[in-house]
Amino acid sequence: MNESKYTKNLKSISNEGAAQRRIQKRIILDKVASVFFLLSTLFALVVLGILIFRIWRQSIGWLNVGFLKGNLSIFPEKAGIYGVIIGSIRLMGVVTPVTIAIGVATAIYLEEYANKGKLQSFIKTNISNLAGVPSVIFGLLGLTVFGRFLNLGSSILAGGLTMSLLVLPIVVVASQEAIRAVPDFLRDASYAMGASKWTTIRTVVLPVALPGIMTGSILSLSRAIGETAPLVVLGIPTLILKVPTNMMDDFTALPIQIYYWTLDTVLTPEYANLAAATIVVLLVMLFLMNSVAIFIRNRFQKRY
Numbered sequence: 001m002n003e004s005k006y007t008k009n010l011k012s013i014s015n016e017g018a019a020q021r022r023i024q025k026r027i028i029l030d031k032v033a034s035v036f037f038l039l040s041t042l043f044a045l046v047v048l049g050i051l052i053f054r055i056w057r058q059s060i061g062w063l064n065v066g067f068l069k070g071n072l073s074i075f076p077e078k079a080g081i082y083g084v085i086i087g088s089i090r091l092m093g094v095v096t097p098v099t100i101a102i103g104v105a106t107a108i109y110l111e112e113y114a115n116k117g118k119l120q121s122f123i124k125t126n127i128s129n130l131a132g133v134p135s136v137i138f139g140l141l142g143l144t145v146f147g148r149f150l151n152l153g154s155s156i157l158a159g160g161l162t163m164s165l166l167v168l169p170i171v172v173v174a175s176q177e178a179i180r181a182v183p184d185f186l187r188d189a190s191y192a193m194g195a196s197k198w199t200t201i202r203t204v205v206l207p208v209a210l211p212g213i214m215t216g217s218i219l220s221l222s223r224a225i226g227e228t229a230p231l232v233v234l235g236i237p238t239l240i241l242k243v244p245t246n247m248m249d250d251f252t253a254l255p256i257q258i259y260y261w262t263l264d265t266v267l268t269p270e271y272a273n274l275a276a277a278t279i280v281v282l283l284v285m286l287f288l289m290n291s292v293a294i295f296i297r298n299r300f301q302k303r304y
Contacts, residue, residue, distance in 0.1 A: 054276075057276075067079070068081065076274055082243065087156065092225055094160020108206075111179045127172050131169040131170050138163075139162060142159075142161065143162075156244055157248060166223075167223055170216065170219075178212025214296045218296070226286060228259050236250075254285075261274050
């Protein structure tokens with residue numbers, strides 16, 4: 001009897017010791033992981049800081065009012081990006097309404113109207129997969145459908161529709177997550193008051209999901225304004241001396257101009273300064289768009 005108790009005590013002590021060793025290993029592993037992720041973050045911030053500092057230093061003396069208001073030129077000291085900025089703004093003027101309207105409508109259908117089953121799951125999976133397709137593939141699709149089949153060429157409309165295809169899956173997925181996050185009791189309360197399905201979606205679901213929808217949409221549009229590959233494949237020119245005035249005009253955009261000015265630095269070193277100044281302008285536009293996304297999220301977010 002005493003031996004049995006003694007054996008049980010030994011097993012208990014052994015188990016406690018093993019548990020303590022496991023806890024110590026987990027604590028050590030947690031500390032190692034914490035240090036690793038901290039160093040990774042610091043490394044990324046240092047690299048980003050160096051890039052921004054170098055770009056800012058190269059843009060000094062070139063980024064001025066004349067540069068922002070001037071037109072493109074083969075002479076670096078006379079070059080400006082006014083037409084490029086207008087082209088980017090008009091491009092986003094096509095991308096924004098097309099992407100948000102189709103993306104949100106698709107998300108509403110999949111989450112609120114589509115029958116639950118394998119077909120819906122298949123569609124959702126493929127939409128999510130499209131978000132990871134390389135952007136050059138969307139450029140080839142845009143060139144085939146919009147540039148050649150619809151004969152839109154390298155116009156603003158063709159570029160805008162192509163970029164809409166690129167970011168549309170992201171908007172759909174973000175909108176789905178925002179709609180799915182709306183509590184069911186809000187829908188039930190609306191139905192209990194006699195509201196129809198569409199009335200419930202329009203007056204209850206969408207207002208609550210709006211912060212998530214708009215945040216995802218603006219962040220996806222930020223990607224669209226900085227993409228180069230689809231526009232290169234579409235054949236967007238780099239030296240447009242006239243400012244585009246309508247959706248069927250040829251145009252160029254900030255990322256395209258940065259890309260080609262960077263290539264031309266081999267022949268004309270001053271183009272590196274022009275590219276750096278244009279990068280600063282693009283970064284400011286991206287910062288403003290992301291700030292709007294943060295403001296919308298904080299301003300309209302509600303907790304239930």
